[in-house]
Structures are given as C-alpha cells and as structure tokens.
Amino acid sequence: MSASRKRLSAGERRSQLIDIGRRVFAEKGYDGASVEEIAERAKISKPVVYEHFGGKEGLYAVVVDREMEYVIDQIGEAISQGEPRERLEGAVLAFLEYVKDRPDGFAVLHRDAPANHGLANLLAEVGDRVGEVFASEFKAAGYDRKAAPIYAQALIGMITFVAVWWRENPKIAVDEVAAHLAALGWMGLRHLPKKPDKPSRRTD
Numbered sequence: 571m572s573a574s575r576k577r578l579s580a581g582e583r584r585s586q587l588i589d590i591g592r593r594v595f596a597e598k599g600y601d602g603a604s605v606e607e608i609a610e611r612a613k614i615s616k617p618v619v620y621e622h623f624g625g626k627e628g629l630y631a632v633v634v635d636r637e638m639e640y641v642i643d644q645i646g647e648a649i650s651q652g653e654p655r656e657r658l659e660g661a662v663l664a665f666l667e668y669v670k671d672r673p674d675g676f677a678v679l680h681r682d683a684p685a686n687h688g689l690a691n692l693l694a695e696v697g698d699r700v701g702e703v704f705a706s707e708f709k710a711a712g713y714d715r716k717a718a719p720i721y722a723q724a725l726i727g728m729i730t731f732v733a734v735w736w737r738e739n740p741k742i743a744v745d746e747v748a749a750h751l752a753a754l755g756w757m758g759l760r761h762l763p764k765k766p767d768k769p770s771r772r773t774d
Contacts, residue, residue: 580622583612583614583618583622584622586612587608587612587618587619587622587623587629588629588632588633588636590608590611590612591603591608591629591630591632591633592633592637592674592675592678593611593674594607594608594611595630595633595677595678595681596673596674596675596677596678596681597677599681600626600630600681603626603630604626605619605620605625605626608626608629630678633675633678634678634679634691636675637672637675637676637678637679638679638691638695640668640672640675641664641665641668641675641696642695642696642699644664644665644667644668645661645664645665645696645699645700646699647664648660648661648663648664649661649699649700649703654707654759655752655756657703658725658752658755658756658759659748659749659752659756661700661725661729662729662748662751662752662755663744663745663748663752665696665726665729665730665733666729666733666736666744666747666748666751667744669733669736669737670740670744673737676733676737680734693723693726693727693730694723696726697719697722697723697726698719698722700722700725700726701718701719701722701723703722704718704719704721704722705718705719712764713762713764714764714765721759721762725755728751728754728755729751732747732751
C-alpha cells in the first residue's frame, strides 16, 4: 500500500478533519460549510465525520476551542513578564502575529457563528487575562482597579478591529502596525487621570 493511501489512525484522522474543517469554515462560514464537503476533501465518508465529532457543530466547536486556546496562550505568555509597556507591546504583537500566521483560524473566529462560539468569547477571555494584568498595575499606581477591565476590553477591541482591517490591507508590516497600536494604547494609559470627569449632558 502506498504511503499516500496509508490508513490513518484515529488520532491522525481527527487531526486531519480539524485542519480541513478549519479551512472550510474559514472559506464559507459556519452556515455555508457542510459535512459533505469536509468529508469529500478528506476523501472519506460522512459517517466518519459524525463518528469523530457528532456532526458539523461538534467539529466547529473543536476548531474554535483550539484557536482560542492557541491565541490566549500566546497573549498570556506575552503579558506574563516585563515592564508594563513591554507587556502591552507583547500582547499587541502576539495577537497580530496570530492573525498573520493563522489566517484561517482568525477567519473562523471572526465570522458569524452559533451562540457561545467565536470572536466574542475569545475577546472576553483575552480581555479578562489582560484585565488581570491591568488591575495589578492600577493598584500599584494608585488607580481604581475596578476600572481595569474597561481599559482592557477597550484595548482588545481596538486591536481586533485594526486586525480585521489589516488582514484586508496587509501592505504594512505586522511589527509596524503593532508599534502604532502599542504607542496609542500606552500613551493613553500613561496619561490616564485617576478619576476621569464624567461627560456632561446637554440641557438645551
């Protein structure tokens, strides 16, 4: 039997289907993807996909979970040590490098998805990780640590929207985009008032 037609083990088949599923979901979105196409690309029958994942939603959930775990680990490592500005710069660069290196994964997270999956969950989780770092730094600097999640979520949201734009306009180098975003975020945090004035309401 040729190497190309060698029977895959259960683990190898599962990994293959995850890779193929990621590509199909990235290209067509959750609604546009089908078990039939995934099975056809893998050169297997549909029941094999159901055997491993129970169906399209099960495979999608595994793909999303793996992507989220990967990017969260990358950002978590980037913010685990260093001075505050270095942590911020590391988080921005880690996220943008993820977008560059794993475009199919980012496309899956960014596309519309069933409830409890996708980019919204990723941003919430990443925001929580960054918020923990911000809370520690806020407390050390005499700021209200309860406000830290606001700034963490704002920063992650800003990076994500720029990442979506940059993915369609990749002429600017990833480290240059990261430098601009980190500079904007750092200058805002560096000059943050301890108690910002509330916006006034117009009475006319």
